[in-house]
Amino acid sequence: MSVFAKASASRSARAVLSGIAVIGVSALMLTGCSTGGGGASSSETPVADSGGANPIAAGDRSLSMKIGTILPQSGALAFLGPPEEAGVALAIQDIKAASPGIDVEAIYRDSGDTTTDTATVSVTDLLSQDVSAIVGAASSGVSKTVIDQIVAAGVVQFSPANTSPDFTNYPDKGLYWRTAPSDLLQGEVLGNLIAEDGNSSLGMIVLNDAYGTGLAAATKKSFEAAGGKVVAEELFNEGDSSFDAQIAAVTAANPDAVAIISFDQAKIVVPALVGSGYPGGKLYFVDGNLSDYSADFAPGLIAGSKGTLPGLDVGTLGDFTDRLLKINPALTDYSYAAESYDAVILIALAAYAANDTSGTSIAKYLRQVSGGTGNGEKVTNFADGVKLLKQGKQIDYDGYSGPITFDENGDPTEATIGIYQYGADNKYKRIN
Known part of the structure; x- marks a missing residue:
């Protein structure tokens, strides 16, 4: 059974509560960080904007981007690291297969947990390599230790697993996003x-x-x-x-x-x-x-x-699960693999839409490629998304983790709880 709950704060949002008939559903505020950042860079004439979204220039792209990860290879959440990193690797594989005019490289680093400063060391290293975005951390507590450092560098932080409500109104300059619900x-x-x-x-x-x-x-x-x-x-x-x-x-x-x-x-x-x-x-x-x-x-x-x-039950997603196992045959848990995959795909789609790989430009377009603005055409994979973006059209990406529509604060407005x-x-x- 699915029960729909509508937020009643600064926006209307739908949350898919899968599994039970909820007693006395309260108003849910599923909001994150406000969008912001720089604009697209292109010498071509953009297609007219729609739905209050940023314009998208038609034409080919020639972009190169590094995405870092701070996912748990050690510490109290180490069991989540393998599926999350497999999700990232599979997304990179699918982006490369599409040959879209954007080359994306992943640099994997450990987040550790809050008993160490592993995440700070990893973020410092990743920023020195000029990454455009950092996927992670899995732990909300760990993300709190590095979010200010990432934001100050003008880089997108995109967590596939942070669920703390504290990030909803965090002063992140529009650079913090997540595919996991509050x-x-x-x-x-x-x-x-x-x-x-x-x-x-x-x-x-x-x-x-x-x-x-x-x-x-x-x-x-x-x-x-x-x-x-x-x-x-x-x-x-x-x-x-x-x-x-x-x-x-x-x-x-x-x-x-x-x-x-x-x-x-x-x-x-x-x-x-x-x-x-x-x-x-x-x-x-x-x-x-x-x-x-x-x-x-x-x-x-x-x-x-x-x-x-x-999230959805990734174990039932056949092809996706099979492809994750080709990345890492030792996987026995798939928690947040889909959310990690979708984070990378969304980052790449936003960079393509902006025709710019700076963190601020990616952040400016993340909401609209998710369907939060722009009234875009629904797509469910990277290849179809870039095909439409190349034509200057707006898109609305939904992925393996389910419907993804970001609100003005960078939080998903729809979520499934299994x-x-x-x-x-x-x-x-x-x-x-």
């Missing part, structure tokens, strides 16, 4: 899911950073609006290795369900929580820790537990 949406879906499963009380074990606290707040608001009560909310910090105090406090409150809002700390938290006597089937996971635990947990440890993950459930093998499958 956790105002995921939290609403998660909270209602827990309530609809018949739970009246909820405990939460939460990572104390921008991602964890933001998602916890949205989940709590939704769950309590549906008639439930959060009876325990225990925080921990990145780098903590013992969670005994948090587990003791949560289990003492005897909640009907427990939400684990973390990254790979779940590998320690969950066995300890279940080992304390709490039923493994009453746990709820989120995008930061919804992972294949078949090699980590005893069989059946979390059978029946559920979780949420933004509901997943773990089986006895500790692997998760989408249930609706």
Whole structure:
């Protein structure tokens, strides 16, 4: 079932809530950063503008661009790095295959997590190589440590996985974008899911950073609006290795369900929580820790537990999944691969539309190639997009991650949140 929720702030937005009938849907504000930046550079006469969008010059292009990545090769989100980097690599492959007059090179670097300064080192290196855009980080907390550095350099930062609501109104000069929806949406879906499963009380074990606290707040608001009560909310910090105090406090409150809002700390938290006597089937996971635990947990440890993950079920996208596996045959998780792919495609389409690879010009055109302005023709792949842009026409790109329409702040106005459930093998499958 899909439920549509409309924002009521500075714009109207549609959010596709896939998987459950949401109880008491509140107004959702899914906004990010304001668009801005420089203009296109071309000596040709542009086609007339439409729908308030920037003009697009017809004609061939001869562009070259570097895109850097700061995706997790190490740290608490390292399990997301392989699918995200595979998504980037596949996008670069498809761009090259189209031979469109724009050459794109990817430079891969590690983001680490917030316990290190890996991301700062990586960003400094990438900026020294004159990248036009940086894809990443996956962690909202990590992005917060480098966003000012990237913005100051006039480079686009495009995250495929940042979900913290804090980026919505961040002073980023129009240079920060994301294909992942704000956790105002995921939290609403998660909270209602827990309530609809018949739970009246909820405990939460939460990572104390921008991602964890933001998602916890949205989940709590939704769950309590549906008639439930959060009876325990225990925080921990990145780098903590013992969670005994948090587990003791949560289990003492005897909640009907427990939400684990973390990254790979779940590998320690969950066995300890279940080992304390709490039923493994009453746990709820989120995008930061919804992972294949078949090699980590005893069989059946979390059978029946559920979780949420933004985006379409990439595992069902046949050709896309097959092509990702050709990039990296070792992939077992596809989280945010599609969002990473679409980020690169959108960056390249925006550069082509602008006929300019500067970060500010790319940012100026990102919204309209997504269909946020311009009343463009719908396209679902890079080759068709550049074909129309070459004719001076507006486009509206939707990709493997689903409908992508940016608002005036750089956030997607449509998003799908999948509901997943773990089986006895500790692997998760989408249930609706």
